[in-house]
Amino acid sequence: MDVPEVVVLRLPLYVRALTQLQREGAEVVSSHQLGGRLQMTPAQIRKDLSYFGRFGKQGRGYNIEFLLDELRDILGLTREWRACLIGVGRLGRAIINYTGFAPEGFSIVAAFDSSQRHIGTTVGDLTVRPMEDLSHAISDQRVTIGIVAVPAVQAQSVIDTLVENGIHGILNYAPVAPHVPMGIVMRNIDPVISLQSMTFYLKDA
Amino acid sequence: MDVPEVVVLRLPLYVRALTQLQREGAEVVSSHQLGGRLQMTPAQIRKDLSYFGRFGKQGRGYNIEFLLDELRDILGLTREWRACLIGVGRLGRAIINYTGFAPEGFSIVAAFDSSQRHIGTTVGDLTVRPMEDLSHAISDQRVTIGIVAVPAVQAQSVIDTLVENGIHGILNYAPVAPHVPMGIVMRNIDPVISLQSMTFYLKDA
DNA sequence: CAATGTGAACGTGTTCACAGCA
DNA sequence: TGCTGTGAACACGTTCACATTG
Numbered sequence: 001m002d003v004p005e006v007v008v009l010r011l012p013l014y015v016r017a018l019t020q021l022q023r024e025g026a027e028v029v030s031s032h033q034l035g036g037r038l039q040m041t042p043a044q045i046r047k048d049l050s051y052f053g054r055f056g057k058q059g060r061g062y063n064i065e066f067l068l069d070e071l072r073d074i075l076g077l078t079r080e081w082r083a084c085l086i087g088v089g090r091l092g093r094a095i096i097n098y099t100g101f102a103p104e105g106f107s108i109v110a111a112f113d114s115s116q117r118h119i120g121t122t123v124g125d126l127t128v129r130p131m132e133d134l135s136h137a138i139s140d141q142r143v144t145i146g147i148v149a150v151p152a153v154q155a156q157s158v159i160d161t162l163v164e165n166g167i168h169g170i171l172n173y174a175p176v177a178p179h180v181p182m183g184i185v186m187r188n189i190d191p192v193i194s195l196q197s198m199t200f201y202l203k204d205a
Numbered sequence: 206m207d208v209p210e211v212v213v214l215r216l217p218l219y220v221r222a223l224t225q226l227q228r229e230g231a232e233v234v235s236s237h238q239l240g241g242r243l244q245m246t247p248a249q250i251r252k253d254l255s256y257f258g259r260f261g262k263q264g265r266g267y268n269i270e271f272l273l274d275e276l277r278d279i280l281g282l283t284r285e286w287r288a289c290l291i292g293v294g295r296l297g298r299a300i301i302n303y304t305g306f307a308p309e310g311f312s313i314v315a316a317f318d319s320s321q322r323h324i325g326t327t328v329g330d331l332t333v334r335p336m337e338d339l340s341h342a343i344s345d346q347r348v349t350i351g352i353v354a355v356p357a358v359q360a361q362s363v364i365d366t367l368v369e370n371g372i373h374g375i376l377n378y379a380p381v382a383p384h385v386p387m388g389i390v391m392r393n394i395d396p397v398i399s400l401q402s403m404t405f406y407l408k409d410a
Numbered sequence: 411c412a413a414t415g416t417g418a419a420c421g422t423g424t425t426c427a428c429a430g431c432a
Numbered sequence: 433t434g435c436t437g438t439g440a441a442c443a444c445g446t447t448c449a450c451a452t453t454g
Binding site: 008009011012013015016017037038039074075076077079081090091094095097098099100101104106144145168169171175176177179183185187189191192193194195196197198199200201202203204205 | 213214216217218220221222242243244279280281282284286295296299300302303304305306309311349350373374376380381382384388390392394396397398399400401402403404405406407408409410
């Protein structure tokens, strides 16, 4: 069973929309209604879901609670995910203080920096540790995700270090397109790149 | 001449890689070399560029300075882009203080919030203004991009307001999939969604 | 001779349309 | 009757392969 990557990228959007519908008190939703919310075609939603199973009932639609449970299970969202953060400059501190991760089951359990200026300081409720501690922290605290918030020049070497220490998932905020071995899952958060592709469409409007 | 959107999304990556090559002193690059940097096939790079013109020389490759100028022009990066920010909570303040925008020609020239608690306070070098000022600020300060950093529940209505006031490009940090009319260019920055699609691949590794 | 530019071939993702079921 | 699930048709994006050119 091989699922297209684009489909996986859309599943979290379904989770979010279904969660909202649930909060609004809905119990059942059709692919047409869900498509309306997400500006997608009903066929695409049905096809996406069909890669994983048959979750709906003909004539009725999808039971929201059931579908949510299934999708959370498929995405691996039923467990807690522990991440470490590298780089506690302005950006890194903002990430630690971001309140959006915890409610979704993502927690930052360790923070690292290479600069003596930051090591030993407190950010949020974390004490910043030296890079040398990374290896032990990853195994001791069962960290599985690395969040990279260092300057562009350091990003590749930090990512190499994470990978050497067994990290398979990397959320990269540095403005670079890093090189990683196959099997490592990387997501880039890069507002400048987003803006630079936006201006193409704005430039003569 | 119709350019696929995926191609436009890749152009900023070319700009960034070429800029780095230039800093390293290179003057010419082949599609093969550039592909190595970006983990892309040479054919894709050549095809992408061919949508916009013939920038290379057979047997030599691409002149970096020339190609950079062309790409910057294509993307509309030769001018300054002025943005306004809505929402000066923790996230909004971090965005205003982010130093990555200015060097790329994006400046935040006005900040708004609906809460009396924030209005009149200073963030970076901006004084936070009430939402009522939005309309005038957009025309007076020639703002063309809106950056949304409000809580999820307010995001749709803020975006509606931006669109009503002539904004065509929106960088949305709120964790929602907003509904916008055709012709509005939206980019979502959403680390939670990124993590939630990552865990699919991590969950049994 | 090396590397571009590009139609043609291929593969992947989306949409259609309808059989099947509640 | 209403809506799902899904093969088949289609559209879109990527890769190939080679003619072309400095």
